[in-house]
Amino acid sequence: MKFRSRADALLVPLVGAALVGIATPAVTAAADTNLQTISERSGFRVTGRYDEVERLCAQFAKSFPGSVRSFEFGRTPEGRPMLALAVSKSGALTPDDARERGVPVMLAQGGIHAGEIDGKDAGLMLLRDMTVRGTKRELLDQANFLFVPIFNVDGHERFSRYCRINQRGPEECGWRTNARNLNLNRDYVKADTLEMRAMIRVLREWQPDLYADLHVTDGADYQYDVTYGWSGASGWSPAISAWIEDTLRPALDRGLRAMGHIPGRLIFTDDPLTAGLVDGAVDPRLSTGYGDARHIPTVLLENHSLKPYDQRVLGTYVFLEHILRTLAREGSVLRAAIARDRANRSASIPLAWRVPDSDTRTIEFLGIESRRTLSPISGEVRIEWTGKPVTARVPFRSASEVTASVTRPAAYWIPASWQEVIEKLDLHGIAYERITAPRDVVVEMTRFGAPKFDVEQFEGHVRVTAPATTERRRERYPAGSVRVSTDQPLGTLAVLMLEPSSPDSLFQWGFFNSILSPTEYVESYIMEPMAERMLAEDPKLAAEFLKKIDSDEAFRGNPRARLQWFYERTPFYDERARLYPVGRE
Ligand SMILES: [Zn+2]
Numbered sequence: 001m002k003f004r005s006r007a008d009a010l011l012v013p014l015v016g017a018a019l020v021g022i023a024t025p026a027v028t029a030a031a032d033t034n035l036q037t038i039s040e041r042s043g044f045r046v047t048g049r050y051d052e053v054e055r056l057c058a059q060f061a062k063s064f065p066g067s068v069r070s071f072e073f074g075r076t077p078e079g080r081p082m083l084a085l086a087v088s089k090s091g092a093l094t095p096d097d098a099r100e101r102g103v104p105v106m107l108a109q110g111g112i113h114a115g116e117i118d119g120k121d122a123g124l125m126l127l128r129d130m131t132v133r134g135t136k137r138e139l140l141d142q143a144n145f146l147f148v149p150i151f152n153v154d155g156h157e158r159f160s161r162y163c164r165i166n167q168r169g170p171e172e173c174g175w176r177t178n179a180r181n182l183n184l185n186r187d188y189v190k191a192d193t194l195e196m197r198a199m200i201r202v203l204r205e206w207q208p209d210l211y212a213d214l215h216v217t218d219g220a221d222y223q224y225d226v227t228y229g230w231s232g233a234s235g236w237s238p239a240i241s242a243w244i245e246d247t248l249r250p251a252l253d254r255g256l257r258a259m260g261h262i263p264g265r266l267i268f269t270d271d272p273l274t275a276g277l278v279d280g281a282v283d284p285r286l287s288t289g290y291g292d293a294r295h296i297p298t299v300l301l302e303n304h305s306l307k308p309y310d311q312r313v314l315g316t317y318v319f320l321e322h323i324l325r326t327l328a329r330e331g332s333v334l335r336a337a338i339a340r341d342r343a344n345r346s347a348s349i350p351l352a353w354r355v356p357d358s359d360t361r362t363i364e365f366l367g368i369e370s371r372r373t374l375s376p377i378s379g380e381v382r383i384e385w386t387g388k389p390v391t392a393r394v395p396f397r398s399a400s401e402v403t404a405s406v407t408r409p410a411a412y413w414i415p416a417s418w419q420e421v422i423e424k425l426d427l428h429g430i431a432y433e434r435i436t437a438p439r440d441v442v443v444e445m446t447r448f449g450a451p452k453f454d455v456e457q458f459e460g461h462v463r464v465t466a467p468a469t470t471e472r473r474r475e476r477y478p479a480g481s482v483r484v485s486t487d488q489p490l491g492t493l494a495v496l497m498l499e500p501s502s503p504d505s506l507f508q509w510g511f512f513n514s515i516l517s518p519t520e521y522v523e524s525y526i527m528e529p530m531a532e533r534m535l536a537e538d539p540k541l542a543a544e545f546l547k548k549i550d551s552d553e554a555f556r557g558n559p560r561a562r563l564q565w566f567y568e569r570t571p572f573y574d575e576r577a578r579l580y581p582v583g584r585e
Contacts, residue, residue: 035059035128039121039170044310047117047170050080050157053149056124057083064131067140069093074198077179078154082198085147087127089140095205098144104331106323107208109148109199112184112215112287114155114174115163118303119214122316123147139321142328146206151195154179166218169309185213186459188290189497189504190511191427203296204429209334210248210323211298213287214316216305220272221385223366224264225307226256226315230299231292234353234400235281236492239337239344240297247330248299248323255322261315262366265396266302271383273367273392280353280399284496284504293493294428295341297334299323342489345408349495351502352404355397363396406499408486409584413443414498416480418581421506424497425482430490432482439481443583445473446500451516451578461510466578468500475583483585498582507580518577522567531566541569 035056038048057070067088074082092098098105110119127147129136139145150156156174163173177183178193187196203211217227233241256263269275282289291298301319303312327334369390375382414421414432425432448466484494500507535542548565549556555565567573 035063035132037121037124037128039309039313040125044121044169044308044313045171047121047173047309049159050150050153053083053120053124054081057085057149060085060127060131066091067093068127068131073148073202074194076154077194078157080153080157082151082153082195083149084202085127085145085149087130087140087145087147089137090144092144095207098206103142103144104209104327104334105144105146105206106210106212106320106327107146107148107202107206108212108214108320108323109151110214111150111152111156111174112213113176114150114152114158115167115176116214116216116303116305117150117156117170117173118216118309118312118316119212119301120149121313122214122320123149125313126317126320136321139324139328143324143331145320145324146202146208148199148202150174151199152178152184153195164216164305167216167305168307180460182459185287186285188287189284189293190459190461190506190509191424192460197427200427200429203294208296209327209331209338211287211291211296212301212320212323213298214301215303216312217267217302218305220267220270221306221368221370221387222264222267222272222304223368223389224262224267225304225311226261226301226319227264227266227304228252228299228301228319229266229279229288230297231282231288232280232398232400234350234398234402235289235292236349236496237292237295237297237341239340240295240334241292243330243334243337244297244299247333248297248326251326251330252319252322255325256315256318259314259318261311261318264366265363266300271370272365273370273390273394276395276397277363277365278355278397278399280355281350284493289504293496294490295338297338345487345491347408348405349408349492349499350402350405351496351499352402353399354401354403355399356401359397359400361396361398362393365392365394367392367394404501406495406501408491408495409444411486411585412484412494412498413441413475413477413583413585414482414484415581416478416482418512421511421582422482424506425484425494428490428493428497430484430494430497431488432484434480434482435477436479438476438478440474440476441583441585442472442474443585444470445475445583446470446580448500448516448578448580453513462513463508464510464513464516465508466500466516468580473583477583500580512580515576515581516578518574520572520574522563522570522572524563527563527567530570531563534566534569 038052060068061070069086072081073084086093090101092101111117130139155178158175159172161172182193184195187193191197230244253263284290284293288298288300367390369386369388371384372381446468448468451464451466454463496502497506555561
């Protein structure tokens with residue numbers, strides 16, 4: 001075997017003969033080398049730096065002013081411009097123009113994980129072939145291409161030979177996280193990063209008909225070179241999910257196979273030949289789950305990291321090409337599905353799922369044989385891929401049974417003091433009414449019990465969960481508070497952000513941590529005589545106290561807790577302790 005790059009050489013013991021048997025036709029060979037990528041010119045040995053993207057964006061826009069527009073849609077933490085290209089034959093180069101002309105828009109983003117950079121080089125090639133080279137011009141007849149070559153720009157410029165230990169090229173590439181060490185593909189709901197805030201503005205303004213998030217895998221070896229997935233039908237956009245399964249997937253698979261690729265479904269397990277495949281709904285912190293929550297059809301591409309770079313880039317090219325073809329053909333059907341999901345106001349909103357026992361489906365799987373040996377290094381069984389293709393039937397199950405859900409309230413009330421929470425709603429484009437005078441509203445409120453904080457930070461947050469009870473209260477909301485109706489297309493997203501039991505709620509991300517600690521307390525020399533009086537004046541309370549002493553050993557042995565028990569029963573105790581400030585109407 002001839003090694004193309006240092007990364008390949010590093011991988012020898014791991015991948016064996018993973019290259020065997022997969023042909024990829026050349027769709028490159030541009031006549032005009034002027035707009036060729038550095039990657040193509042190197043024979044896909046390397047990928048360019050960000051200055052190449054800046055140069056090519058400017059050059060495309062200058063060469064095709066009526067059909068390509070390059071624009072900056074944000075700045076990274078390190079101050080780099082974030083660039084996007086709008087490409088349209090009809091000159092629909094702004095969101096308003098695209099809406100007016102009614103042409104479906106595909107938004108493709110490369111490099112959310114900047115080391116997984118196939119999308120950048122593929123999209124630039126496709127753009128070149130749709131314009132200067134002209135071989136794919138017809139793709140723009142009935143669809144617009146909106147392209148972000150690199151989402152995580154700062155991460156891309158953290159460029160080295162050691163970016164991805166399991167990836168077969170390019171020789172050097174960028175880093176997974178951004179300059180603040182945050183993973184953009186965990187940031188869709190909490191939107192901490194400048195990059196994500198910029199991208200959400202693009203999603204809001206353009207409202208793409210299809211959003212393609214372009215990655216490269218980690219994990220197991222198998223024959224598939226192009227795998228992709230989306231949030232399953234048990235999520236929040238069932239009509240969209242069905243369209244992807246029934247219409248887009250067959251078209252993509254046909255297109256990819258015709259060009260020699262082996263398309264497959266997303267594979268998450270390290271040992272798919274044994275464990276099989278599971279699909280289902282995806283958390284909204286991730287691109288596909290977020291798209292599902294806001295009813296934007298979103299497809300996640302995962303090229304197989306152990307396939308060589310040229311094969312992966314060309315696979316991405318074909319993937320994007322056939323999304324555009326399908327949008328042109330089926331755009332109106334997709335739009336009807338989007339409209340159905342946006343109009344859906346189902347009373348119950350699922351939050352968690354599991355595979356039902358009844359699901360015993362199987363699928364034919366194109367695997368790679370593996371060998372298990374005892375490792376003297378780890379002391380455990382280790383897996384070695386032999387490179388030999390094997391075909392087997394494996395379980396293919398769907399996490400379709402809802403195990404947790406919430407009922408959709410008419411609206412949420414957020415007090416004016418929670419400004420950063422209201423700002424998150426603004427960012428996502430969730431509509432609300434802001435009151436200009438105080439208002440009394442009867443709402444259902446959540447009271448938390450003892451919170452459980454994660455031991456380690458995650459994505460810059462200390463996440464939290466807490467047991468909860470609900471109570472009806474008349475609350476006075478000051479001027480500037482907001483009423484968030486769930487009767488809007490983004491109502492489900494509002495529920496997922498504001499219901500504390502939702503895994504991606506702002507509560508669980510720690511935005512409300514300050515309400516979880518009491519701030520007033522009592523000294524024992526005050527509490528002792530007061531407790532004596534309470535016991536003397538209230539026989540029922542006295543009986544309750546004795547019962548607690550008898551039945552709860554930890555309580556009995558904890559002087560502080562015994563005094564606290566009385567304090568909590570005085571009017572001095574904070575009646576808003578651990579009260580979630582967001583009310584349900
Ligand atoms: Zn990735």
